[in-house]
Amino acid sequence: xxxxxxxxxxxxxxxxxxxxxxxxxxxxxxxxxxxxxxxxxxxxxxxxxxxxxxxxxxxxxxxxxxxxxxxxxxxxxxxxxxxxxxxxxxxxxxxxxxxxxxxxxxxxxxxxxxxxxxxxxxxxxxxxxxxxxxxxxxxxxxxxxxxxxxxxxxxxxxxxxxxxxxxxxxxxxxxxxxxxxxxxxxxxxxxxxxxxxxxxxxxxxxxxxxxxxxxxxxxxxxxxxxxxxxxxxxxxxxxxxxxxxxxxxxxxxxxxxxxxxxxxxxxxxxxxxxxxxxxxxxxxxxxxxxxxxxxxxxxxxxxxxxxxxxxxxxxxxxxxxxxxxxx
Amino acid sequence: xxxxxxxxxxxxxxxxxxxxxxxxxxxxxxxxxxxxxxxxxxxxxxxxxxxxxxxxxxxxxxxxxxxxxxxxxxxxxxxxxxxxxxxxxxxxxxxxxxxxxxxxxxxxxxxxxxxxxxxxxxxxxxxxxxxxxxxxxxxxxxxxxxxxxxxxxxxxxxxxxxxxxxxxxxxxxxxxxxxxxxxxxxxxxxxxxxxxxxxxxxxxxxxxxxxxxxxxxxxxxxxxxxxxxxxxxxxxxxxxxxxxxxxxxxxxxxxxxxxxxxxxxxxxxxxxxxxxxxxxxxxxxxxxxxxxxxxxxxxxxxxxxxxxxxxxxxxxxxxxxxxxxxx
Numbered sequence: 001x002x003x004x005x006x007x008x009x010x011x012x013x014x015x016x017x018x019x020x021x022x023x024x025x026x027x028x029x030x031x032x033x034x035x036x037x038x039x040x041x042x043x044x045x046x047x048x049x050x051x052x053x054x055x056x057x058x059x060x061x062x063x064x065x066x067x068x069x070x071x072x073x074x075x076x077x078x079x080x081x082x083x084x085x086x087x088x089x090x091x092x093x094x095x096x097x098x099x100x101x102x103x104x105x106x107x108x109x110x111x112x113x114x115x116x117x118x119x120x121x122x123x124x125x126x127x128x129x130x131x132x133x134x135x136x137x138x139x140x141x142x143x144x145x146x147x148x149x150x151x152x153x154x155x156x157x158x159x160x161x162x163x164x165x166x167x168x169x170x171x172x173x174x175x176x177x178x179x180x181x182x183x184x185x186x187x188x189x190x191x192x193x194x195x196x197x198x199x200x201x202x203x204x205x206x207x208x209x210x211x212x213x214x215x216x217x218x219x220x221x222x223x224x225x226x227x228x229x230x231x232x233x234x235x236x237x238x239x240x241x242x243x244x245x246x247x248x249x250x251x252x253x254x255x256x257x258x259x260x261x262x263x264x265x266x267x268x269x270x271x272x273x274x275x276x277x278x279x280x281x282x283x284x285x286x287x288x289x290x291x292x293x294x295x296x297x298x299x300x301x302x303x304x305x306x307x308x309x310x311x312x313x314x315x316x317x318x319x320x321x322x323x324x325x326x327x
Numbered sequence: 328x329x330x331x332x333x334x335x336x337x338x339x340x341x342x343x344x345x346x347x348x349x350x351x352x353x354x355x356x357x358x359x360x361x362x363x364x365x366x367x368x369x370x371x372x373x374x375x376x377x378x379x380x381x382x383x384x385x386x387x388x389x390x391x392x393x394x395x396x397x398x399x400x401x402x403x404x405x406x407x408x409x410x411x412x413x414x415x416x417x418x419x420x421x422x423x424x425x426x427x428x429x430x431x432x433x434x435x436x437x438x439x440x441x442x443x444x445x446x447x448x449x450x451x452x453x454x455x456x457x458x459x460x461x462x463x464x465x466x467x468x469x470x471x472x473x474x475x476x477x478x479x480x481x482x483x484x485x486x487x488x489x490x491x492x493x494x495x496x497x498x499x500x501x502x503x504x505x506x507x508x509x510x511x512x513x514x515x516x517x518x519x520x521x522x523x524x525x526x527x528x529x530x531x532x533x534x535x536x537x538x539x540x541x542x543x544x545x546x547x548x549x550x551x552x553x554x555x556x557x558x559x560x561x562x563x564x565x566x567x568x569x570x571x572x573x574x575x576x577x578x579x580x581x582x583x584x585x586x587x588x589x590x591x592x593x594x595x596x597x598x599x600x601x602x603x604x605x606x607x608x609x610x611x612x613x614x615x616x617x618x619x620x621x622x623x624x625x626x627x628x629x630x631x632x633x634x635x636x637x638x639x640x641x642x643x644x645x646x647x648x649x650x651x652x653x654x
Contacts (some may be wrong), residue, residue, distance in 0.1 A: 085529060148504040152528045154493060154537060156500050164483060173483050177475040178575045201479045202412055210481065248505045 009070035010307045011061060011104075012300035015041050015048075015080040020056050021296050024064040024218075026066040028029060028304050031068035034296060035060045047086030050093035058101055075106040077303035079115030079295050084147075087111075095323040108302050108311070109321040112295060113138040113147060116261040119298025120291035123305065123312050126257035127240050127286070128251035129275075131264035133215040135160030137242070138319075139249030139256075142312060145319040146249035149241075155209040158241035161215030161264050165236045168221035169214065172197060183230035189220040222267040236274045247326035250283055258283060259291040336397035337634045338388060338431075339627035340405040342368050342375075343439060347383050348623050351391040355631050358395035361623060362387045374413030375419035380405075402433035404630035406442030406622050411474075411645035414438075422650040433636070435629050436648040439622060440465040441475060443588040447618035449630065450639050453584035454577035454613070456569050456602075458591035460542040462487030464569070465646075466576030466583075469639060472646040473576035476568075480538040485568035488542030488591050494561045495548035496541065510557035516547040518519060519603055525591025549594040563601045570605035577610055585610060586618040 007026065016020045023034040034145075037056045042049040052240040065071070076098055080090060090109055098104040109119075117138050121326065127139035134157040136150030153162040168183075172190035175182030176197050187197065193216070194200050204213055223232035250256050258279060265272065279288055305311040306322065315322045334353065341348045347368065350361040364383045369376040392398070403425055407417060417436055426458065427430040437445075444465050445459040454466035461484040463477030480489040495510075497515035502509030503524050520543070521527050531540055551558035579585050585606060592599065606615055620628075632638040633649065642649045 002370050033473070056586050148506055149500070151500045153533055154541065155528060156532060158497075170478075172483075173476070173478045177572070179442075179475055179571045181571075198412065201482060204481060205479055214481065244506045245504070289541075 005045055007070050008072040008074040008301070008307075009065065009068065010303035011064070011073050011076045012296060013057060013076070013301045014112075014115060014296040014299055015053060015078060016081040016295075020053070020060070022057060022060045022064060023296060023300060024061075024068055024070060025300055025304060026068060026070060030300065031064070031070065035064060039252070041080075043082070043086055046089040046091070046092075048080060048090050050089045050097065053090070054094075054097055054101070061102060073102050073104050074307035075108070075301040075303045076102075076104050077108040077110060077306060079110045079112050079113075079299040079302075081112040083109060083111040083321075087318065087321070091317070091321055094259040099325075105325045106306050107323045108306050110302060111138075111301065111319050113150065114145070114313075114320050115295035115298035115302070117298065118301050118313070119295045120259035120261045121257050121289075121294040122292065122301055124257050125251050125254060127246045128259050128261050128291070129246050129284075130261045131160045131242065132262040133157075133161045133211050135163065135242060135245070135264075137245035137249045139251065140314060141251040141256075142314060143256075144314050145316055147319070148245040148248040153214065157211075158245070159238035161218040162211040162235060163214075163241070164221050164238050164264075165214040165217035167237070168217050168224075168231065169200070171230050171234065173200075181230065183224070183228050185224045186221065186231060187226040189224060192219065193217060193220065218264070221269055222270040228295070232270070235271050239271060239274035239278045242275060243282045246279060247282040250286055253285065256283075256286045257289050258286045259289055261291050263293070334397050335399040335401040335634075336392065336395065337627070337630040338391070338403045339623055340384060340403070341439075341442060341623040341626055342380060342405060343408040347380070347387070349384060349387045349391065349538045350623060351388075351395055351397060352627055352631060353395060353397060357627065358391070358397065362391060368407075370409070370413055373416040373419075375407060375409055375417050375569040377416045377424065380407075380417070381421075381424055381428070388429060400429050400431050401634035402435070402630045403429075403431050403625040404435040404437060404442075404631075404633060406437045406439050406626040408439040408645060410436060410438040410648075414645065414648070418648055426652075432652045433633050434650045435633050437626065437629060438465075438646050440477065441472070441640075441646050442622035442625035442629070444625065445628050445640070446620045446622045447586035447588045448584050448616075449619065449628055451584050452578050452581060453586070454573045454610075455586050455588050455618070456573050457588045457591045458487045458569065460484075460488045460538050462490065462569060462572070462591075464572035464576045466573070466578065467641060468578040468581075468583075469641060471641050472643055474646070475572040475575040476520035480541065484538075484571070488540075488545040489593075490568075491548050491561060491565050492541040492544035492654070493552075494564070495544050495558065496527070498557050498561070500527075501539070508557065510551070510555055512551045512555040513558060515547065516551060517544065520544060520547065545591070546594055549597040552597040559597070560599050566598060566601035566605045569602060569623050570609045573606060574609040577613055580612065583610075583613045584616050585613045586616055588618050588622070609623075 175187040499514040502514040
């Protein structure tokens with residue numbers, strides 16, 4: 001708290017494929033429900049468009065501040081999908097714009113993998129597997145960040161939703177053709193979801209959201225897995241790939257924590273049972289714990305720690321970019 | 328030959344992703360070099376656009392006929408990529424249009440896999456593996472056609488150029504991350520071809536010709552394979568997948584012939600040695616022979632046999648659609 005009766009807050013933002021969410025915290029506690037926009041921030045020639053982000057964010061922040069009686073922001077943390085490769089404009093524009101518009105002097109820009117990490121594990125060393133349509137593992141020993149996979153559905157994201165769904169549809173096609181590795185159960189489910197399989201290429205390839213179409217089939221693979229050895233094998237391979245990525249980023253000694261983040265893990269035991277087993281084999285020194293919170297909670301933790309001068313996580317232009325101006 | 332001193336020919340056409348090629352034959356022999364257009368035939372709401380095909384084909388045919396002194400066509404055979412799923416307009420429009428414009432009364436429309444087959448094996452029973460960017464196997468016992476794979480780069484085409492290149496780039500990404508299954512040699516080649524690997528997703532995903540971009544890396548995998556066990560393993564898996572597809576379509580008894588067609592096999596021994604081995608194991612009763620000719624040669628064979636009432640291959644709306652009008 002600053003003197004003079006003012007009430008400062010901290011702001012946390014999560015910017016991703018489904019839009020922007022923002023939450024304000026006072027004395028370390030969220031002041032209310034997050035506000036959300038439904039429009040994803042545009043990407044332009046300089047990457048994620050800082051102007052478009054501010055256009056959506058500033059009215060939300062003023063609303064949050066008015067609703068909670070907060071009259072200043074001690075810090076802001078923004079988690080953004082694509083920061084590592086598309087963050088140029090954000091790094092260039094946001095520090096001065098947020099100081100000018102809101103008086104903000106402490107700003108953290110974090111990759112979405114980093115907010116997933118801090119949401120799950122806070123400031124402890126370890127590794128987090130973040131999986132939805134895609135899959136990335138991120139880890140830290142508190143000296144530097146490491147990431148593995150996250151290369152997208154053609155080059156990797158091995159074990160993620162699109163990867164599992166794609167493998168399931170390939171098994172359906174194999175069954176249709178009479179090739180080895182086919183599954184009649186997955187073929188039946190593919191036809192129920194997409195219609196006759198010979199028409200599947202014509203329905204998949206023209207779409208812009210092919211990874212999401214593939215990922216939509218992943219829950220069918222999980223449902224099949226109890227009775228279908230091909231489906232069970234796909235999930236075992238997914239678990240092995242995810243554990244390989246976690247092992248590539250987890251500190252090799254000490255007592256790191258490992259957690260899972262993202263919507264893919266809602267499919268439950270068919271994936272979680274083999275994944276727990278693979279992690280126990282590949283990271284025997286790591287403790288598997290449940291994720292404490294989501295990426296917005298992770299951004300909030302970064303904002304609070306930044307406001308309190310307690311941010312111990314490694315800084316890095318691509319993963320966690322921190323601007324502070326001590327005046 | 329018809330009476331009255333006229334000289335009839337037969338016409339063969341190959342329509343694919345790189346345009347149209349047409350050749351005229353007189354007395355079973357090509358009358359000269361093929362004519363080619365560089366523009367692929369458009370695909371519209373009713374599939375491959377018959378009007379656009381005719382617009383390109385008719386001037387080429389009139390030129391070929393004038394050059395060779397041919398004054399009538401005893402038959403026409405057209406091999407078209409996509410006939411099976413996108414052939415509706417061709418089947419509806421071409422028979423009447425070609426009769427009206429050129430007096431053609433015997434027409435065969437063949438899937439490109441069928442012209443690859445007949446180019447390689449003629450009218451014998453067997454199986455052909457056709458592989459370039461994609462991969463499909465087609466086989467016949469002369470009673471019906473069978474096909475396996477050919478599902479495109481997300482659902483299959485297992486063992487084709489995009490499949491091999493994709494696997495090679497995944498191995499490069501694994502090496503970059505420090506995950507198992509990585510290859511430092513493939514990483515170095517990927518960086519030489521595409522620049523620093525962290526930028527690869529940004530260069531691949533926005534492109535419309537992603538399968539071709541992936542396939543462009545396949546020769547690098549072949550070059551690496553002699554000294555790199557990961558690259559060699561990718562080619563062994565490609566060979567296994569192709570042999571599985573061939574085995575799914577090849578007649579299970581008798582003395583079928585098996586041949587390879589398409590540009591992928593130019594990579595030579597790194598792929599051919601494991602493929603010959605896999606075929607010997609999976610199809611011990613089949614005789615592996617070199618392909619006699621290319622798909623245009625295959626279309627020409629169909630046209631000649633059709634003109635001579637000797638077409639013994641099975642007819643089928645999607646694979647080999649034949650229209651004859653005996654008046």
